Amino acid sequence: MQKITPCLWFDNQLDDAISFYRTIFKNAGDPQVKRGPDGKAFAATFNLEGQQFMGLNGGPQFKFSEAVSFFVRCKDQAEVDYYWERLLDGGKPQQCGWLKDRFGVSWQIIPDALMRYLNDPDAEKAMRAQAAMMQMVKIDIAALDEAYAG
Structure with a gap:
């Protein structure tokens, strides 16, 4: 397990971003997605070419x-x-x-x-x-x- 993992803050596009990146990077594992009561992704971990990432649907505050x-x-x-x-x-x-x-x-x-x-x-x-x-x-x-x- 890697000690440092980048976390990407999305407004509300986490599912789309993971799908997009997985079509590009050939060595992409299955994401682990935590969903809210509305069924939308709240947080996820995903892997691209051996690099683990975290993603959040945190809202529009940060770009x-x-x-x-x-x-x-x-x-x-x-x-x-x-x-x-x-x-x-x-x-x-x-x-x-x-x-x-x-x-x-x-x-x-x-x-x-x-x-x-x-x-x-x-x-x-x-x-x-x-x-x-x-x-x-x-x-x-x-x-x-x-x-x-x-």
Whole structure:
């Protein structure tokens, strides 16, 4: 059992959010949902790719912000495209591989290549990759490769 579990506060979309995420992440377990007398979800635990989450239908008082986001590591462009297109459905793209999904949750869809390039000991190559990334919305690995190579 993981010691720290993110808890996501939804207005009244917890069931919809869990269903949405379970269609996107292939390794998603069955959620455990606690329902109120009206039959609506009140709280739930669910698992996506080995990461446990809690969810609440807490009401409209609090909204999600970019101050907290979920980083999705992708092995190649096909995986970047897969997560980007699906999580963006009904959401809003943002710069540098970030997006907000239809519920307002922020996600970073980041290829392993970007992390390798940004951590390269050759500072010039790393800076070229970072400059290229700063111009992107969805990360384009081919364009990163080109910028990194110089």
